[in-house]
Amino acid sequence: MRSERVHPLALGYAVLALVGCETRTGTSAIGGERLLHANGDTANWLMYGRTYDEQRFSPLRKVHEDNVGHLGLVWSRELGTTRGLEATPLVVDGVLYTTGSWSVVYAMDARTGEVLWTYDPQVPRGRARTYCCDVVNRGVALYKGTVYAGTLDGRLVAIDARSGDRIWEVLTVDPSKPYSITGAPRIADGMVLIGNGGAEMGVRGYVSAYDATRGALVWRTYTIPGDPSLGFESEAMRIASATWKGRWWEGGGGGTAWDAIVYDPELRLVYVGTGNGSPWFRALRSPGGGDNLYLSSIIALRVESGEQVWHFQTTPGDNWDYTATQPLMLAELEITGRRRKVIMQAPKNGFFYILDRETGEFISANPFASITWATGIDSVTGRPVESPTAYAGMNPVLVSPDPSGAHSWHPMAFNPSLGLVYFPVRDGASFLYRPNADWRPHTTRRNEGNDARYNGPLLRAWQAAPTGTGRLVAWDPIRQEARWRVDHPVLNSGGVLATAGNLVFQGRSDGLFVAYRATDGEKLWEFDAGTGIMAPPVTYLVGDVQYLTLMVGWGGDMGLVNPPTSRGARPGFGRVLTFALGGTARLTLPPFRHHGSPDTLGSASASEAAIAEGRVLYATFCFSCHGVDAVAGALPDLRYSTAEVHRYFEAIVLGGARAPLGMPSFGDLLSTAQARAIQVYILDRARELTAAPSNR
Numbered sequence: 001m002r003s004e005r006v007h008p009l010a011l012g013y014a015v016l017a018l019v020g021c022e023t024r025t026g027t028s029a030i031g032g033e034r035l036l037h038a039n040g041d042t043a044n045w046l047m048y049g050r051t052y053d054e055q056r057f058s059p060l061r062k063v064h065e066d067n068v069g070h071l072g073l074v075w076s077r078e079l080g081t082t083r084g085l086e087a088t089p090l091v092v093d094g095v096l097y098t099t100g101s102w103s104v105v106y107a108m109d110a111r112t113g114e115v116l117w118t119y120d121p122q123v124p125r126g127r128a129r130t131y132c133c134d135v136v137n138r139g140v141a142l143y144k145g146t147v148y149a150g151t152l153d154g155r156l157v158a159i160d161a162r163s164g165d166r167i168w169e170v171l172t173v174d175p176s177k178p179y180s181i182t183g184a185p186r187i188a189d190g191m192v193l194i195g196n197g198g199a200e201m202g203v204r205g206y207v208s209a210y211d212a213t214r215g216a217l218v219w220r221t222y223t224i225p226g227d228p229s230l231g232f233e234s235e236a237m238r239i240a241s242a243t244w245k246g247r248w249w250e251g252g253g254g255g256t257a258w259d260a261i262v263y264d265p266e267l268r269l270v271y272v273g274t275g276n277g278s279p280w281f282r283a284l285r286s287p288g289g290g291d292n293l294y295l296s297s298i299i300a301l302r303v304e305s306g307e308q309v310w311h312f313q314t315t316p317g318d319n320w321d322y323t324a325t326q327p328l329m330l331a332e333l334e335i336t337g338r339r340r341k342v343i344m345q346a347p348k349n350g351f352f353y354i355l356d357r358e359t360g361e362f363i364s365a366n367p368f369a370s371i372t373w374a375t376g377i378d379s380v381t382g383r384p385v386e387s388p389t390a391y392a393g394m395n396p397v398l399v400s401p402d403p404s405g406a407h408s409w410h411p412m413a414f415n416p417s418l419g420l421v422y423f424p425v426r427d428g429a430s431f432l433y434r435p436n437a438d439w440r441p442h443t444t445r446r447n448e449g450n451d452a453r454y455n456g457p458l459l460r461a462w463q464a465a466p467t468g469t470g471r472l473v474a475w476d477p478i479r480q481e482a483r484w485r486v487d488h489p490v491l492n493s494g495g496v497l498a499t500a501g502n503l504v505f506q507g508r509s510d511g512l513f514v515a516y517r518a519t520d521g522e523k524l525w526e527f528d529a530g531t532g533i534m535a536p537p538v539t540y541l542v543g544d545v546q547y548l549t550l551m552v553g554w555g556g557d558m559g560l561v562n563p564p565t566s567r568g569a570r571p572g573f574g575r576v577l578t579f580a581l582g583g584t585a586r587l588t589l590p591p592f593r594h595h596g597s598p599d600t601l602g603s604a605s606a607s608e609a610a611i612a613e614g615r616v617l618y619a620t621f622c623f624s625c626h627g628v629d630a631v632a633g634a635l636p637d638l639r640y641s642t643a644e645v646h647r648y649f650e651a652i653v654l655g656g657a658r659a660p661l662g663m664p665s666f667g668d669l670l671s672t673a674q675a676r677a678i679q680v681y682i683l684d685r686a687r688e689l690t691a692a693p694s695n696r
């Protein structure tokens with residue numbers, strides 16, 4: 001819980017730099033007024049989506065369509081992580097604030113990459129199993145000299161922007177339940193807004209507002225109703241309870257607000273995107289049906305009280321992990337001759353939505369990806385017409401989009417003069433099947449956050465996903481159609497930045513960072529980052545120079561479905577990269593290398609039955625980090641485990657010998673015989689690898 005001064009000289013520079021401009025600028029001067037006028041503050045990137053409307057459009061045009069070919073690397077900073085990086089860096093007066101894996105916060109000199117301070121909130125590495133989905137973080141908020149960050153284990157931390165010292169910290173969750181925070185906090189009306197995740201593991205979602213100065217809780221608004229016998233927190237919860245059946249609260253219910261939280265200072269409304277149900281399948285969650293409000297919804301809350309004003313549910317009674325937590329964007333659009341304040345979203349379910357953000361009235365929706373779960377949208381109500389074949393039973397059904405969504409958290413960008421929204425699209429499908437009907441989460445050990453018996457059957461429910469296709473689209477929201485699209489050679493690509501230089505920037509999971517012409521999608525420049533990119537770029541000025549910065553290095557659920565077999569996309573090697581015109585720095589890419597060589601030690605003695613048992617256990621307890629069929633993305637590919645790993649296999653898996661490295665103990669869930677079955681399965685997979693090396 002302490003800040004670590006990585007480089008004394010760098011810190012000295014930081015203090016000088018900040019003291020030098022304290023009177024007029026600097027982080028200490030970022031009050032509410034400055035945030036309200038963030039759009040005119042072209043030199044800086046003060047907030048997650050740059051401005052309150054989260055359009056991620058920079059008016060900077062020093063880098064433009066005619067000179068972007070001269071863009072080059074200025075510096076890179078290795079972060080010593082092999083896990084995914086997803087943060088949007090914030091930049092104010094030449095100082096860059098960002099986050100890495102395990103919720104570690106960094107302040108850097110934006111011109112040089114010199115680390116000014118590092119704040120490690122000391123998230124317990126051995127608890128990784130409790131958190132969905134990998135140990136990622138999407139960034140910080142800045143306000144009045146303070147940096148705010150959520151931590152994976154559910155804390156909200158206020159850090160002195162100058163020194164990196166902690167000012168205050170609050171626990172925002174019940175630590176006995178598997179809540180996590182991966183999203184960026186937002187500042188609204190002197191408060192810090194923070195949500196949480198964990199619907200995959202069985203929790204009830206909510207969003208909290210804390211006083212930015214003191215860290216006191218101002219309000220907390222739940223997204224779904226709890227146990228009715230305890231009373232409802234609000235009228236909205238009472239209304240919602242009529243749309244749930246059975247004893248839904250026992251499985252948590254879900255609806256977590258793990259990413260999109262947007263504030264409209266003019267209407268004084270906070271918009272929150274809510275997540276999927278816990279568990280995924282309504283037949284298990286709410287036997288007897290119902291819409292299960294407010295799962296997979298956009299909800300509007302009064303900023304002063306958190307009281308719900310309106311809601312719009314994108315996927316009623318969600319069965320497919322179709323969250324509506326995806327980025328929310330505010331804009332004013334001319335629709336059928338009328339200027340309207342709208343909110344836009346491209347959620348996982350594959351429809352692009354426009355709503356009136358004053359009233360929540362549905363304006364329009366149209367598919368932006370291949371969809372099989374619904375046949376259309378009711379043009380009046382906005383309610384989807386569900387396909388009866390999309391309901392998974394004990395036998396698998398093939399459904400599009402897959403549970404990673406037609407679009408997930410990867411930020412969208414808007415060019416207001418062209419009227420186009422740019423975002424990554426995934427055309428994926430997966431086989432879904434429901435766990436046993438008699439299975440119930442948390443019925444025996446409800447107070448233990450680590451209960452992987454919930455997680456296991458859920459994850460097993462979506463294997464064997466066929467390969468999909470990915471692209472960047474420029475979406476005309478008024479016409480509800482793509483103006484142009486660029487097809488990618490990979491399924492997954494990252495967040496987007498749009499600039500007044502008629503440019504759109506985006507990275508991809510195969511490691512390319514690309515600039516496109518905003519008007520027609522013509523590729524104008526590219527850079528090989530050598531590792532997968534999911535995070536969005538930002539742009540800003542230091543002096544007269546326009547810089548672009550982004551985090552590179554993938555992991556988590558992207559590593560899961562993207563084994564490192566595609567071109568150049570080495571897992572890990574997380575870095576911050578910064579570019580400017582004429583930049584000449586070189587990126588030295590370490591050669592791709594596994595951590596060991598396949599070892600078939602002892603596999604000869606394993607029976608087919610033991611291997612088969614190990615395969616099922618692996619798919620339940622291991623695949624979410626170590627990859628489908630033991631082919632790993634960012635985390636160790638277990639087929640390459642050394643003889644030493646196999647010798648200590650039981651100590652690692654059951655005894656927690658590698659907990660400090662993020663490998664949790666499964667000693668409370670697996671027997672020695674089960675651990676051995678997983679081991680012989682892995683050895684069998686390694687044997688196949690040795691037999692057919694081209695399989696890697």
Ligand code: CA
Pocket residue numbers: 199200275276321323
């Ligand atoms: Ca989910």
